[in-house]
Amino acid sequence: MRKKTIIVACASSMITSTMAANKIREIAKTNGLPEPRILQLKFSEVAGALESNQVDFIVPTGKLQENVTKGIKVIPGTPFVTGVNEEKSESLVLEALKELD
Numbered sequence: 485m486r487k488k489t490i491i492v493a494c495a496s497s498m499i500t501s502t503m504a505a506n507k508i509r510e511i512a513k514t515n516g517l518p519e520p521r522i523l524q525l526k527f528s529e530v531a532g533a534l535e536s537n538q539v540d541f542i543v544p545t546g547k548l549q550e551n552v553t554k555g556i557k558v559i560p561g562t563p564f565v566t567g568v569n570e571e572k573s574e575s576l577v578l579e580a581l582k583e584l585d
Contacts, residue, residue, distance in 0.1 A: 488520040488540040488581055491533055492561060493548060497526040500545035504561040508543065508577055517581050527552075541580045543573075
């Protein structure tokens with residue numbers, strides 16, 4: 485299974501994206517999956533990163549404009565910060581990590 489590349493983004497690429505990135509790593513480890521390559525970015529950096537990386541999915545911890553995502557799957561990351569609907573986002577991340585290329 486190929487190591488997935490994920491963009492985790494927030495306004496400053498520090499606090500909330502770190503929480504979401506750590507949760508994604510935990511989901512992978514708990515389920516015996518390879519640790520994904522995580523690009524931790526500011527919202528303003530996402531478009532440029534999509535130009536130069538093969539990204540499997542994006543986990544923003546806030547509102548990311550659809551025109552920025554270029555059709556890449558987006559999984560809500562805010563639940564990893566608030567705890568509200570966290571199980572649903574965990575399930576979506578796990579499903580995306582397991583997807584075959």
